[in-house]
Amino acid sequence: MKKKNITPYLLLLITLAISMMFAVLEPTFLKVANIMNILGATVVLCIASLGEAMVLITGEVDFACGAELATGGCLITILTINHVPYLLGIVITLSWCALLGVINGFFHTKIGVPAFIATMGMSFVIDGVTKLFTDNAAVYAKTKIFKMLGQGRIAGIPLSVIALAVIAVVAFMYTESMTSGRRLYAVGANGEACRYVGINPKKEKMKSFVICAMLCGFAGIINSSQISSANPGMGDTVLSNVLTNLMLGASFYRLGVFNVPGTIVGAVLINVITNGMVLMGAATWQQHLVKGLIMITAVTLITLGRANATRKIARI
Amino acid sequence: MLLSTPLLEIKGLTKGFTGVLAVDHVDFKVGRKEIHAIIGENGAGKSTLCKMITGTYSMDDGQIYMDGKEVHFTGPADSMAAGIYMVYQERNLISYMTGAQNISLNAEVIKGVVVDEKAAMEKAEEIKRQLKVEIPLEVEVEKLGAGEQQLIEIMRAFSATPKLLILDEPTASLGEGEIEPFLKFIKGMTTQMDVSIIYITHKLEEIFQIADKVTVLTEGKVTMTAEIADTSQNKCVKAMIKSDKMKEFAVPVKDYEDLENNKLLEVKNVNYGGKTYDTDFYICKGEVVGFYGLVGSGRTEAMETIAGIRSSDQKHFIFDGEEITSGDSYKMISKGMVLTPELRRNGIFPALNLIENVCSLYINKLATKLGMVKKKESAVFAKTILDENDTKYASINQKISDLSGGNMQKIIIGRSIRVENLKLLVVDEPTAGLDLGAKSEIYVKIRHLADELGKSVVFISSELEELLKTCDRIYVFYNGNVVKELKREDFSKEVILGYTLGGVRSAREAHA
Numbered sequence: 001m002k003k004k005n006i007t008p009y010l011l012l013l014i015t016l017a018i019s020m021m022f023a024v025l026e027p028t029f030l031k032v033a034n035i036m037n038i039l040g041a042t043v044v045l046c047i048a049s050l051g052e053a054m055v056l057i058t059g060e061v062d063f064a065c066g067a068e069l070a071t072g073g074c075l076i077t078i079l080t081i082n083h084v085p086y087l088l089g090i091v092i093t094l095s096w097c098a099l100l101g102v103i104n105g106f107f108h109t110k111i112g113v114p115a116f117i118a119t120m121g122m123s124f125v126i127d128g129v130t131k132l133f134t135d136n137a138a139v140y141a142k143t144k145i146f147k148m149l150g151q152g153r154i155a156g157i158p159l160s161v162i163a164l165a166v167i168a169v170v171a172f173m174y175t176e177s178m179t180s181g182r183r184l185y186a187v188g189a190n191g192e193a194c195r196y197v198g199i200n201p202k203k204e205k206m207k208s209f210v211i212c213a214m215l216c217g218f219a220g221i222i223n224s225s226q227i228s229s230a231n232p233g234m235g236d237t238v239l240s241n242v243l244t245n246l247m248l249g250a251s252f253y254r255l256g257v258f259n260v261p262g263t264i265v266g267a268v269l270i271n272v273i274t275n276g277m278v279l280m281g282a283a284t285w286q287q288h289l290v291k292g293l294i295m296i297t298a299v300t301l302i303t304l305g306r307a308n309a310t311r312k313i314a315r316i
Numbered sequence: 317m318l319l320s321t322p323l324l325e326i327k328g329l330t331k332g333f334t335g336v337l338a339v340d341h342v343d344f345k346v347g348r349k350e351i352h353a354i355i356g357e358n359g360a361g362k363s364t365l366c367k368m369i370t371g372t373y374s375m376d377d378g379q380i381y382m383d384g385k386e387v388h389f390t391g392p393a394d395s396m397a398a399g400i401y402m403v404y405q406e407r408n409l410i411s412y413m414t415g416a417q418n419i420s421l422n423a424e425v426i427k428g429v430v431v432d433e434k435a436a437m438e439k440a441e442e443i444k445r446q447l448k449v450e451i452p453l454e455v456e457v458e459k460l461g462a463g464e465q466q467l468i469e470i471m472r473a474f475s476a477t478p479k480l481l482i483l484d485e486p487t488a489s490l491g492e493g494e495i496e497p498f499l500k501f502i503k504g505m506t507t508q509m510d511v512s513i514i515y516i517t518h519k520l521e522e523i524f525q526i527a528d529k530v531t532v533l534t535e536g537k538v539t540m541t542a543e544i545a546d547t548s549q550n551k552c553v554k555a556m557i558k559s560d561k562m563k564e565f566a567v568p569v570k571d572y573e574d575l576e577n578n579k580l581l582e583v584k585n586v587n588y589g590g591k592t593y594d595t596d597f598y599i600c601k602g603e604v605v606g607f608y609g610l611v612g613s614g615r616t617e618a619m620e621t622i623a624g625i626r627s628s629d630q631k632h633f634i635f636d637g638e639e640i641t642s643g644d645s646y647k648m649i650s651k652g653m654v655l656t657p658e659l660r661r662n663g664i665f666p667a668l669n670l671i672e673n674v675c676s677l678y679i680n681k682l683a684t685k686l687g688m689v690k691k692k693e694s695a696v697f698a699k700t701i702l703d704e705n706d707t708k709y710a711s712i713n714q715k716i717s718d719l720s721g722g723n724m725q726k727i728i729i730g731r732s733i734r735v736e737n738l739k740l741l742v743v744d745e746p747t748a749g750l751d752l753g754a755k756s757e758i759y760v761k762i763r764h765l766a767d768e769l770g771k772s773v774v775f776i777s778s779e780l781e782e783l784l785k786t787c788d789r790i791y792v793f794y795n796g797n798v799v800k801e802l803k804r805e806d807f808s809k810e811v812i813l814g815y816t817l818g819g820v821r822s823a824r825e826a827h828a
Contacts, residue, residue, distance in 0.1 A: 173688075177688050177689050177691070178683075178687045178688055178689060179679045179680060179683045179687045179688075179689055180687055182672070182679060182689060183679065185665075185667075185668060185672070186665055186668070186672070186676055186679075188667075189665035189666060189667045189668045190661075190662070190664065190665045190666060192657075192661075192662045193657070193661075193662050193663055193664060193665055193676075195625045195644075195645050196625060196645065196655060196656070196657050196662060196663055197645075197649070197676045197677045197679075198644075198645050198646035198648075198649040198650070198677070199646070199676070199679070200644060200645075200646060256667065257667055
């Protein structure tokens with residue numbers, strides 16, 4: 001009777017199976033350096049995804065995550081060029097992003113504009129402002145401290161991966177073990193019911209927009225450090241990738257619900273596929289084809305497994 | 317075809333979920349032009365049985381015959397084609413479409429490439445004439461009352477030619493004034509047209525008004541089938557529930573002078589939706605006060621405004637000796653006022669598990685100062701609440717959406733009465749859709765709160781009988797205002813109904 005249902009962990013098993021397959025086909029895949037490459041490539045999108053996860057958990061969406069990432073990356077670079085100390089630069093950048101989150105939240109929770117419209121509009125506004133202060137061109141910063149976060153390593157582990165690990169652990173604790181994070185789930189599960197148990201859905205949504213914008217901005221900071229530069233277009237493809245990570249992630253751990261561990265596994269899976277295919281010398285069209293097929297297959301398997309599991313629960 | 321062949325015959329119908337037989341070898345027949353009532357407790361298998369008839373659920377065993385021929389339905393589309401149409405307890409209307417559009421939904425007449433709205437209206441008008449109902453068809457259904465929406469759903473069945481209508485608790489969402497005409501309409505339908513009805517309900521008095529036959533289900537088995545003339549309400553109740561499930565209680569006589577020195581809540585008027593209403597009422601410590609009125613009469617709105625759930629331009633009332641002029645539901649809950657929602661779906665978090673649902677009212681209590689959730693305590697607390705309210709569940713980690721409505725309600729009320737500094741509990745339609753045994757448990761809980769624990773309860777309900785049975789006082793609402801207050805010794809159904817419909821008030825005003 002008590003047979004453990006593996007469906008919630010299927011995504012991780014699929015990721016491991018595919019990694020194994022690549023390891024057999026291409027021995028360099030399993031080298032420490034390559035694993036670090038995979039993780040390093042995951043960091044930026046993963047942090048942005050964790051930010052977006054907070055908003056999706058409440059049942060809303062922030063379409064401006066790419067613009068927030070780009071503005072974060074560009075602002076820290078420009079501040080560095082203008083000799084602002086790096087740490088102070090980070091503080092200023094994150095504050096700027098927090099303000100953007102507050103504006104997103106303001107239009108949605110105070111005025112009542114649907115979140116996707118408010119954030120869609122804001123993405124253009126933010127993009128415009130970013131282009132204004134970068135003069136719509138790439139900006140470069142080459143100081144040592146600027147490059148450290150994205151390119152530095154401690155004992156072979158990229159600093160950015162450590163940063164991701166810290167953020168992931170905090171985000172996991174926040175959503176799973178802290179009352180503040182639990183309230184986000186409550187709002188997403190039933191905003192109406194929240195009012196009867198004394199949770200203010202507007203306050204929670206505001207909070208999620210601010211966290212999202214700050215994490216996206218931080219992802220931009222790491223990204224600019226990785227490439228020693230920033231440009232206003234660096235966030236253009238972020239939204240679809242972030243949503244892909246999150247959708248895949250919703251099929252792991254908490255089924256059908258956006259969550260932190262799933263988001264990370266989803267992001268790693270996509271990078272494993274990309275990395276493995278590149279190592280094997282696959283063409284771009286082959287990469288896209290295989291990536292798409294694996295994603296659809298994974299989610300299909302999980303959906304079927306989940307339907308099976310629910311069918312077995314008696315409606316008592 | 318012989319006239320004696322029943323329209324629908326069911327033999328040995330069986331359906332199990334994880335080893336539990338929800339429907340256990342059920343036999344029954346529905347004759348032509350017959351209203352056949354099915355009654356039973358929550359979870360007795362009524363809905364499961366009907367969903368097998370419509371093909372929504374597959375059956376494990378048994379046969380279904382229509383007009384003497386065996387049929388196999390693999391889905392509602394099959395059964396609809398055979399003339400069986402089920403109207404569910406929850407409304408399935410598209411709120412922003414008109415009545416006519418809803419009726420012709422999925423059976424639209426197409427003119428060129430667009431839907432022919434005129435044809436839809438004509439069709440709807442024809443059904444309206446056929447059923448002899450008065451209902452506006454050109455307004456969006458969200459603007460109609462619960463009873464009218466119910467009628468639209470039934471009319472939808474007549475866009476084809478139904479032989480058998482299955483109505484699942486059709487009066488559950490209707491107010492007192494709407495039920496009578498609805499029952500007359502149902503009865504009229506079977507006398508004037510060749511249509512049979514399976515009528516699922518909890519309300520015994522309705523059966524004796526309209527049904528020809530009654531079948532009682534208990535734990536998936538048929539425990540009684542009888543012509544309505546050969547049975548009585550008592551016999552039905554006996555067939556339905558085991559005697560130990562009905563809880564008895566008595567309402568103690570209160571000394572009002574004593575009570576009135578201990579007022580907990582005093583309200584002169586409430587403001588919501590941009591209007592101020594005259595609601596002069598008070599709630600004393602240790603009493604159960606009923607709020608009665610039609611749906612939309614302001615009984616729910618008034619309490620939701622006071623509880624900080626509904627927004628208000630200006631607030632002014634006295635709660636526990638303190639003047640309150642602002643504050644959201646969080647503030648009122650922390651002051652000891654908890655409200656359980658009228659609609660059950662507003663009280664639960666479907667995607668979350670039982671622990672999270674029970675503890676949602678206690679998010680801050682069951683956490684450390686740093687805001688970390690105390691997981692062990694939460695699980696233990698959830699289990700306590702579930703067990704002391706006799707909730708049926710498989711695991712505390714299962715999603716609440718897997719439970720039946722009755723069990724959800726037990727959780728919603730169960731978690732509310734355990735709030736530490738609870739002073740006022742407002743229950744809004746707490747017994748809607750519950751069976752007699754479960755209802756009596758709620759009445760007992762409410763009286764216990766007031767009589768033994770000295771807390772106050774506001775009991776909002778559309779069922780006058782239950783208010784008369786459980787309350788110390790009743791306020792009647794009409795058009796947003798409080799129009800009458802009655803103490804227990806003055807309770808009178810006629811007086812209350814008169815005020816409910818506004819008649820007495822307007823007569824009095826005319827006099828003045």
